[in-house]
Amino acid sequence: xxxxxxxxxxxxxxxxxxxxxxxxxxxxxxxxxxxxxxxxxxxxxxxxxxxxxxxxxxxxxxxxxxxxxxxxxxxxxxxxxxxxxxxxxxxxxxxxxxxxxxxxxxxxxxxxxxxxxxxxxxxxxxxxxxxxxxxxxxxxxxxxxxxxxxxxxxxxxxxxxxxxxxxxxxxxxxxxxxxxxxxxxxxxxxxxxxxxxxxxxxxxxxxxxxxxxxxxxxxxxxxxxxxxxxxxxxxxxxxxxxxxxxxxxxxxxxxxxxxxxxxxxxxxxxxx
Amino acid sequence: xxxxxxxxxxxxxxxxxxxxxxxxxxxxxxxxxxxxxxxxxxxxxxxxxxxxxxxxxxxxxxxxxxxxxxxxxxxxxxxxxxxxxxxxxxxxxxxxxxxxxxxxxxxxxxxxxxxxxxxxxxxxxxxxxxxxxxxxxxxxxxxxxxxxxxxxxxxxxxxxxxxxxxxxxxxxxxxxxxxxxxxxxxxxxxxxxxxxxxxxxxxxxxxxxxxxxxxxxxxxxxxxxxxxxxxxxxxxxxxxxxxxxxxxxxxxxxxxxxxxxxx
Numbered sequence: 120x121x122x123x124x125x126x127x128x129x130x131x132x133x134x135x136x137x138x139x140x141x142x143x144x145x146x147x148x149x150x151x152x153x154x155x156x157x158x159x160x161x162x163x164x165x166x167x168x169x170x171x172x173x174x175x176x177x178x179x180x181x182x183x184x185x186x187x188x189x190x191x192x193x194x195x196x197x198x199x200x201x202x203x204x205x206x207x208x209x210x211x212x213x214x215x216x217x218x219x220x221x222x223x224x225x226x227x228x229x230x231x232x233x234x235x236x237x238x239x240x241x242x243x244x245x246x247x248x249x250x251x252x253x254x255x256x257x258x259x260x261x262x263x264x265x266x267x268x269x270x271x272x273x274x275x276x277x278x279x280x281x282x283x284x285x286x287x288x289x290x291x292x293x294x295x296x297x298x299x300x301x302x303x304x305x306x307x308x309x310x311x312x313x314x315x316x317x318x319x320x321x322x323x324x325x326x327x328x329x330x331x332x333x334x335x336x337x338x339x340x341x342x343x344x345x346x347x348x349x350x351x352x353x354x355x356x357x358x359x360x361x362x363x364x365x366x367x368x369x370x371x372x373x374x375x376x377x378x379x380x381x382x383x384x385x386x387x388x389x390x391x
Numbered sequence: 392x393x394x395x396x397x398x399x400x401x402x403x404x405x406x407x408x409x410x411x412x413x414x415x416x417x418x419x420x421x422x423x424x425x426x427x428x429x430x431x432x433x434x435x436x437x438x439x440x441x442x443x444x445x446x447x448x449x450x451x452x453x454x455x456x457x458x459x460x461x462x463x464x465x466x467x468x469x470x471x472x473x474x475x476x477x478x479x480x481x482x483x484x485x486x487x488x489x490x491x492x493x494x495x496x497x498x499x500x501x502x503x504x505x506x507x508x509x510x511x512x513x514x515x516x517x518x519x520x521x522x523x524x525x526x527x528x529x530x531x532x533x534x535x536x537x538x539x540x541x542x543x544x545x546x547x548x549x550x551x552x553x554x555x556x557x558x559x560x561x562x563x564x565x566x567x568x569x570x571x572x573x574x575x576x577x578x579x580x581x582x583x584x585x586x587x588x589x590x591x592x593x594x595x596x597x598x599x600x601x602x603x604x605x606x607x608x609x610x611x612x613x614x615x616x617x618x619x620x621x622x623x624x625x626x627x628x629x630x631x632x633x634x635x636x637x638x639x640x641x642x643x644x645x646x647x648x649x650x651x652x653x654x
Contacts, residue, residue: 181548199551211549215567215644224563228554258646269549276553 126193127154128280128312129178129203134187135338136173147173149338151187153331155280158310162323164375165333166382171316172208172284178314179205179282191280204278206286210265212257218244218268219253225272243271247301263294267301274305281306281313287322295319299326299355307352320375324367325355332375335382343374409434432614440618450603450622457599457626460516460588464523465581469531469573471524476535476569486536497529501587505594514596523587530580531573538572539565574641577634585627600626 134151137144147170155161163171176182177189180199189196191203212221222240223233231239244253247267257265266286273281287295299322306313317323323330324347332343349363358364415421416433428436444450479486505522512518542564550564573580592601600623607615 179552181552199554201554203552205549205552207545207549209545211543211545213546213550213563213567215571216563217644225553227559227563228556256644258644272553 126190128157128159128192129153129155129314130190130193131174131178132187132190134174134177134184134189136170136177136182137185146185146338147336148333148340149186150340153341155312155314157192157279157312160306160313160315160326160328161331162315162317162327162329163331163333164317164320164323164371165339166335166375166379167318168382169333169336169339169378171318171333175205175282175284175314175316178280179203181205200280200282202278203280203282204273204276206266206269206273206281206283208285208288210257210269212265212268212272214257217254217256218249218260221257221268222271222275225275229276239275240271243275244268246305247271263290263298266290266298270298270302270305279311281311281315283313283315285317286315288317295322296356302326303351303353303355320368320371321359322355324349324364324371325353325358330371332371332378335378335385342378343371345371428613429611430613432617436614437617437621440614441621444618444622453599453603454622454626456516457585457588457592457601460519460523460591460599461581461584461630463516463520464587465527465584467520468524468527468584469580472528472531472533473535473569473573475528476532477539477565479532480536480539480569481565493529493532497533501525502590502594505591508591509595519588519591519596519599522591523584526583526587527580530576530583534572534576535569538569542568571642571645574638577638578631581630581634582627585630589623 131151131153134153135146135149137146139145151174153161153174163174165171173182177184178191178196178200180189180196191200213224216224219237219240222243223236226236226239227233241250241253244250244267247270249264249267249271252260252264255264257268260268269286287298290298303326313327315323315326320330327347330345330347331341332345333339334342345367347367349358349361349367412431413434416427416431417424419427421427479489501522504525505518508518508521512521547560547564550560555563588599589601589604592599593605594601596602600619604616604619604623607613607619
């Protein structure tokens with residue numbers, strides 16, 4: 120079907136999500152129109168509690184939109200998004216499984232035989248730099264290593280869409296850059312569609328093809344989209360030093376700033 | 392160094408206790424020796440009696456029966472607890488409907504059930520297994536119920552995003568989460584299985600450690616009672632050590648050295 124081939128990987132149309140009762144509920148996001156092209160890396164930035172994660176959960180099928188619709192490669196989304204992988208901000212590994220088991224189990228729903236799944240999982244753990252840690256349980260790994268396992272767990276299934284909810288948020292600055300580079304390197308191999316949520320504008324610019332800026336909640340909207348034309352392959356720690364980077368940063372920050380100040384004025388506590 | 396010191400202090404407590412016990416029962420300090428020995432026996436007599444029990448081999452049969460009852464009570468109780476814990480945790484309505492009845496049943500002192508069980512299941516091992524079951528069941532039930540309901544939502548959402556169906560979720564997420572809670576209450580539930588067995592035997596049977604103690608008590612054989620208690624204590628310590636070993640093997644993935652709840 121040529122129509123499906125042309126379709127966006129993820130398309131959100133006139134999306135609104137309200138928590139609680141219709142009347143007097145909390146509207147997290149409203150009137151969202153966003154399309155992620157196949158192979159495109161989109162970063163969503165916005166002030167704390169603006170509903171960035173809500174968008175992601177709607178795209179994953181974990182949340183049902185109150186208004187509007189979600190389409191995946193042209194088909195309306197029903198139930199969970201089977202074509203997407205999700206990287207959570209919090210630790211989502213099964214604590215009772217080793218790194219290897221955690222990654223291998225991701226292939227079980229696909230019906231891959233166990234032995235074969237283990238081999239593949241070993242290979243993926245090697246690719247994320249954890250070859251020496253396959254038999255460790257999550258609590259024996261550092262935060263960065265756990266994220267690597269989670270990354271391998273998501274990628275081993277070869278999803279067509281990657282949804283990431285501030286995945287590197289809990290990590291320290293150096294580890295974040297290393298993880299960012301690892302992500303770009305893995306992504307460059309087969310360019311999936313990515314929806315990457317972050318509150319760190321620099322991270323967003325360094326990673327993405329397009330940065331989407333959201334307003335402060337409630338009823339957060341998209342207030343700007345900025346294509347990032349920095350050349351690839353990129354090195355996250357070096358790209359920050361380039362004049363073009365600063366230019367883009369300045370431009371986006373100008374629109375983001377008022378929203379961040381608005382969010383602060385409301386008190387930061389308004390999380391969705 | 393620190394460990395040795397601790398062990399030394401622990402031994403000191405035992406020696407002091409035995410010494411006081413011995414001095415007051417071997418010498419006429421508070422009362423004539425005969426009288427104080429009738430009430431409190433004497434540590435050496437108790438030790439000798441316990442040794443004699445093992446030497447004649449008579450005690451092994453009783454230990455075996457108590458052990459069998461304990462194991463059966465634990466196995467059935469744990470199985471039932473896991474089954475119903477799962478069911479109730481996954482079916483809100485069922486849990487809500489049965490909530491007051493479960494609370495009432497759990498609040499009932501189990502000792503009052505012992506005569507009923509003896510009536511229903513006879514004086515053999517099954518009435519004791521039933522008593523142990525009623526104790527173990529609720530501990531495991533509440534732990535599994537809690538465990539299944541408190542599975543981390545993020546871990547669950549992640550597993551679902553990995554494409555797991557209900558059966559796979561059960562196997563990879565709910566089941567291990569529930570088992571964690573069962574294992575962390577292993578000490579308590581095994582202990583209660585033993586309590587059920589011994590109390591059951593004590594109240595009416597013809598074999599087992601509880602029977603031995605009751606038998607000695609009924610003829611005012613204080614030495615026999617204490618010897619039975621001594622053997623019971625050693626038995627409990629050995630079982631508890633086995634449980635610790637099993638627990639360490641099964642909960643290797645847990646952070647920290649044995650954060651198990653003993654409540």
